[in-house]
Amino acid sequence: MAELKQLQQMASQVRRDIVRMVHGCQSGHPGGSLGCTDFLVALYFHTLKHNPKFDMDGKHEDLFFLSNGHISPVWYSVLARSGYFDINELATFRKLNSRLQGHPTTHEHLPGVRIASGSLGQGMSVAIGAALTKKLNQDDGLVFSLHGDGELQEGQIWEAALYASHNKVDNLISTIDVNGQQIDGTTEQVLSLGNLHAKWEAFGWDVLAMNGNDMADVVRVLELARSKTSKGKPIMILMETIMGNGVDFMMHTHKWHGTPPNDEQLATALAQLEETLGDY
Amino acid sequence: MKKYTYTDKKDTRSGFGAGLLEAAQRNEQVVGLCADLIGSLKMDAFKKEFPQRFFQVGIAEANMMGIAAGMTIGGKIPFTGTFANFSTGRVYDQIRQSIAYSNKNVKICASHAGLTLGEDGATHQILEDIGLMKMLPGMTVINPCDYNQTKAATIAIAEHAGPVYLRFGRPVVPIFTDPNQKFEIGKAWIINEGADVSIFATGHLVWKAIQAGEKLADMGIYADIINIHTIKPLDEQAVLQSVRKTGCIITAEEHNRIGGLGDSIAQLLARTNPTPQEYVAVNDTFGESGTPDQLMKKYSLETDDIIAAVQRVIARKNK
Numbered sequence: 077m078a079e080l081k082q083l084q085q086m087a088s089q090v091r092r093d094i095v096r097m098v099h100g101c102q103s104g105h106p107g108g109s110l111g112c113t114d115f116l117v118a119l120y121f122h123t124l125k126h127n128p129k130f131d132m133d134g135k136h137e138d139l140f141f142l143s144n145g146h147i148s149p150v151w152y153s154v155l156a157r158s159g160y161f162d163i164n165e166l167a168t169f170r171k172l173n174s175r176l177q178g179h180p181t182t183h184e185h186l187p188g189v190r191i192a193s194g195s196l197g198q199g200m201s202v203a204i205g206a207a208l209t210k211k212l213n214q215d216d217g218l219v220f221s222l223h224g225d226g227e228l229q230e231g232q233i234w235e236a237a238l239y240a241s242h243n244k245v246d247n248l249i250s251t252i253d254v255n256g257q258q259i260d261g262t263t264e265q266v267l268s269l270g271n272l273h274a275k276w277e278a279f280g281w282d283v284l285a286m287n288g289n290d291m292a293d294v295v296r297v298l299e300l301a302r303s304k305t306s307k308g309k310p311i312m313i314l315m316e317t318i319m320g321n322g323v324d325f326m327m328h329t330h331k332w333h334g335t336p337p338n339d340e341q342l343a344t345a346l347a348q349l350e351e352t353l354g355d356y
Numbered sequence: 357m358k359k360y361t362y363t364d365k366k367d368t369r370s371g372f373g374a375g376l377l378e379a380a381q382r383n384e385q386v387v388g389l390c391a392d393l394i395g396s397l398k399m400d401a402f403k404k405e406f407p408q409r410f411f412q413v414g415i416a417e418a419n420m421m422g423i424a425a426g427m428t429i430g431g432k433i434p435f436t437g438t439f440a441n442f443s444t445g446r447v448y449d450q451i452r453q454s455i456a457y458s459n460k461n462v463k464i465c466a467s468h469a470g471l472t473l474g475e476d477g478a479t480h481q482i483l484e485d486i487g488l489m490k491m492l493p494g495m496t497v498i499n500p501c502d503y504n505q506t507k508a509a510t511i512a513i514a515e516h517a518g519p520v521y522l523r524f525g526r527p528v529v530p531i532f533t534d535p536n537q538k539f540e541i542g543k544a545w546i547i548n549e550g551a552d553v554s555i556f557a558t559g560h561l562v563w564k565a566i567q568a569g570e571k572l573a574d575m576g577i578y579a580d581i582i583n584i585h586t587i588k589p590l591d592e593q594a595v596l597q598s599v600r601k602t603g604c605i606i607t608a609e610e611h612n613r614i615g616g617l618g619d620s621i622a623q624l625l626a627r628t629n630p631t632p633q634e635y636v637a638v639n640d641t642f643g644e645s646g647t648p649d650q651l652m653k654k655y656s657l658e659t660d661d662i663i664a665a666v667q668r669v670i671a672r673k674n675k
Binding site for chain 1 (some may be wrong): 418422423460
């Protein structure tokens with residue numbers, strides 16, 4: 077188990093990777109990646125029982141599925157820094173012949189990725205499937221998934237929500253990144269989500285709240301979530317984050333959802349993020 | 357010329373049900389998912405024998421495809437069951453991203469394909485599903501012709517690694533293939549040999565092609581009749597061998613003329629050996645309510661339509 081300080085240092089380095097990756101190819105999605113950095117760092121360096129010597133079936137491991145695939149930069153960085161592949165490969169992000177496709181895929185056999193994602197709304201169903209197989213195999217590993225809040229506008233999510241509670245898929249811990257932003261504006265403006273806590277409870281899930289940009293809270297709530305598994309209900313963590321967290325000019329706006337920084341903006345961003353473990 | 361007869365008729369979906377049960381008995385990794393159509397898909401026997409391996413997902417086909425994709429992680433071999441329309445068009449993006457692009461070992465099993473679904477009408481009679489599925493890279497597309505072949509195909513796809521679309525139907529049709537056949541994915545079945553015309557048929561049109569072949573022989577026209585049960589990957593060698601002998605072809609399928617078996621063969625021949633071809637297929641239209649027989653007649657998918665197409669294509673060859 078990594079100490080809190082080490083997790084925070086890792087998060088700072090991962091945030092540097094994110095802004096450098098999207099700058100390097102002048103495309104990609106920094107906003108949601110920066111917002112979910114603390115979550116993914118805590119997940120991979122503290123919570124998940126996983127093996128960087130990647131095996132697709134992941135038997136007796138915990139599995140993670142990224143449903144909002146556009147935040148691939150943060151996932152790739154965390155996978156590389158966990159040892160799934162060389163950190164220098166991060167420089168190939170979104171470039172021709174790279175395994176680091178714009179959205180995560182299995183097609184190029186990047187270690188750590190078990191399903192393609194990008195077209196939204198599909199990952200919760202996939203996570204349920206993997207969780208069902210774990211039950212059939214009497215494998216006590218857990219399945220985690222991450223989704224955007226805008227993604228909840230996809231109907232398939234609610235099909236999955238119904239299924240998981242009806243069938244007591246209680247080895248599943250899903251997290252929603254509640255940053256309140258989507259491409260065309262705030263979720264409130266585009267298609268409001270209402271009371272998410274009440275919605276998920278009404279769907280029969282055990283619902284937890286978490287400050288996704290407070291590492292201590294993330295670690296605490298992920299452990300709490302683990303303790304609530306195997307009790308007949310799927311677990312939902314509503315994770316409040318600030319899009320663009322860690323880079324002041326990217327925060328509190330949907331403007332940086334899918335926009336890369338220019339040279340000057342990159343320099344400003346990196347000045348705010350300590351290089352703790354060495355850039356790729 | 358070989359004579360084909362039948363003593364019994366059954367629906368191809370029952371062949372699927374029987375095949376699924378046997379595949380599950382042979383391999384404990386086989387699991388079944390269904391979207392509120394257990395009886396229609398003939399999955400009752402599987403569900404009864406393997407209740408722990410059966411998953412009722414409700415009327416939620418998108419979720420079913422995603423769950424099936426996820427279940428492969430850890431080694432399961434999921435068979436999804438719903439109508440062909442809800443197995444393809446309704447869930448195209450789920451299949452594309454989570455199954456095909458992700459190369460997951462899911463068997464998409466689709467009943468009530470084509471016009472012969474009958475009275476429910478065009479909302480349920482998909483005629484575009486072969487086209488949708490064959491365009492996905494890595495997807496195997498199979499459309500068997502009778503109960504025995506569907507059962508054998510179901511068992512065979514459980515042993516095949518990779519995504520498969522298996523298409524079958526609702527009406528009872530003659531059983532004329534070997535009950536003990538070994539189904540070989542991608543290997544066409546030569547039903548009869550003749551040098552005047554090639555008839556490539558799939559699904560319910562195979563029996564009609566056999567009947568057409570007998571009538572044609574009475575008229576002095578001898579047809580090569582080939583069952584293309586696997587539309588993708590296409591048995592190119594079988595097609596080319598036949599075409600070299602006959603010089604003209606008919607394709608027969610219960611599908612839109614656009615995007616089906618006929619187009620797959622036309623594309624092969626355009627690249628290698630341009631050949632006069634006539635399509636027996638639905639002419640780019642939706643279906644409607646009616647009995648299966650009425651619909652097959654109205655949309656020109658009968659034995660006589662095959663014979664008329666043969667006469668047209670032979671005339672073109674001889675021009």
